[in-house]
Amino acid sequence: MALITTRTKLTRLLSYGSRSSGGIRVGSLGKFGAMCWSTAVAPVESGPEGFGMMGLKDYEDYRRSLYGEITHKALLVDAAGTLLVPSQPMAQGLSLYLLEYWASGWLFAFLDFWIYRTIGEKYGVRYSEGEILNRYRKAYDQPWGRSRLRYVNDGRPFWQYIVSCSTGCSDSQYFEELYDYYTTDKAWHLCDPDAEKVFKALRKAGVKLGVVSNFDTRLRPLMRALNCDHWFDAVAVSAEVEAEKPNPTIFLKACDLLGVKPEDAVHVGDDRRNDIWGARAAGCDAWLWGSDVHSFEEVAQSIGVQV
Numbered sequence: 001m002a003l004i005t006t007r008t009k010l011t012r013l014l015s016y017g018s019r020s021s022g023g024i025r026v027g028s029l030g031k032f033g034a035m036c037w038s039t040a041v042a043p044v045e046s047g048p049e050g051f052g053m054m055g056l057k058d059y060e061d062y063r064r065s066l067y068g069e070i071t072h073k074a075l076l077v078d079a080a081g082t083l084l085v086p087s088q089p090m091a092q093g094l095s096l097y098l099l100e101y102w103a104s105g106w107l108f109a110f111l112d113f114w115i116y117r118t119i120g121e122k123y124g125v126r127y128s129e130g131e132i133l134n135r136y137r138k139a140y141d142q143p144w145g146r147s148r149l150r151y152v153n154d155g156r157p158f159w160q161y162i163v164s165c166s167t168g169c170s171d172s173q174y175f176e177e178l179y180d181y182y183t184t185d186k187a188w189h190l191c192d193p194d195a196e197k198v199f200k201a202l203r204k205a206g207v208k209l210g211v212v213s214n215f216d217t218r219l220r221p222l223m224r225a226l227n228c229d230h231w232f233d234a235v236a237v238s239a240e241v242e243a244e245k246p247n248p249t250i251f252l253k254a255c256d257l258l259g260v261k262p263e264d265a266v267h268v269g270d271d272r273r274n275d276i277w278g279a280r281a282a283g284c285d286a287w288l289w290g291s292d293v294h295s296f297e298e299v300a301q302s303i304g305v306q307v
Contacts, residue, residue, distance in 0.1 A: 071303050074207060074209070078289070079211055084222070119174065127168060135165055139166055153217055154218060155239065199231045202303070208258045211235045266284060
């Protein structure tokens with residue numbers, strides 16, 4: 001009975017938000033490469049019985065009292081925005097013009113739409129990066145009527161709609177060039193340069209690794225291009241699973257592929273709704289990238305693995 005009570009307290013803790021009292025939240029609206037980033041200071045979230053103010057060290061000690069030195073049997077990682085980030089062109093520098101986007105939390109998206117405009121110029125695209133960003137946000141937020149899923153197979157119908165709405169250009173050659181660009185290692189890079197070393201240490205310690213991502217079928221070839229596909233024991237992609245985060249189905253599928261129970265897994269992602277709420281709805285632990293944890297080495301240490 002004592003163990004059941006303790007587990008109930010832990011579940012309540014996990015249901016009441018992050019362990020951190022504040023930080024930078026990086027959230028992605030799209031996985032095509034047109035990443036819409038947002039920054040927000042996470043409020044202090046308090047739960048029942050004082051668990052909301054539990055610090056990182058207290059949380060780790062508490063979890064170990066339940067599960068032992070290694071707190072989780074599996075680590076699930078979000079792809080775009082956590083494992084991978086778009087390689088924005090920085091040649092233009094941070095001018096006063098760009099400071100507006102920095103202040104509003106959309107600088108990275110603004111720089112990424114530089115690609116939309118640059119490739120699109122030869123196809124007649126004349127909108128500025130800011131205009132493309134605003135049109136993208138409006139289009140992405142609209143209900144997608146053709147399917148309950150945005151990312152079906154290679155996601156082409158959805159992304160054709162988004163690109164056309166964002167740029168005002170429906171030229172098929174333009175779309176294909178842009179679409180192909182975001183499938184290459186030129187468009188993406190690994191967020192954490194120490195990721196490989198950390199994941200090797202986790203696997204050596206017996207922790208299974210999986211990716212859980214709202215992405216189309218380009219994710220697997222993209223991971224191969226970045227030479228990180230072999231780091232993981234399983235990959236759950238929404239286009240293949242036919243469920244998108246925050247639907248708990250995709251997290252449960254990842255756990256099933258790894259052969260672990262949801263309560264034995266922790267998910268790390270950059271979006272509070274999709275990653276944190278979704279994972280917890282599935283019964284997994286969840287940490288917000290950029291707020292609860294800031295590097296994969298910190299993730300490993302929180303699990304109980306020294307790198």
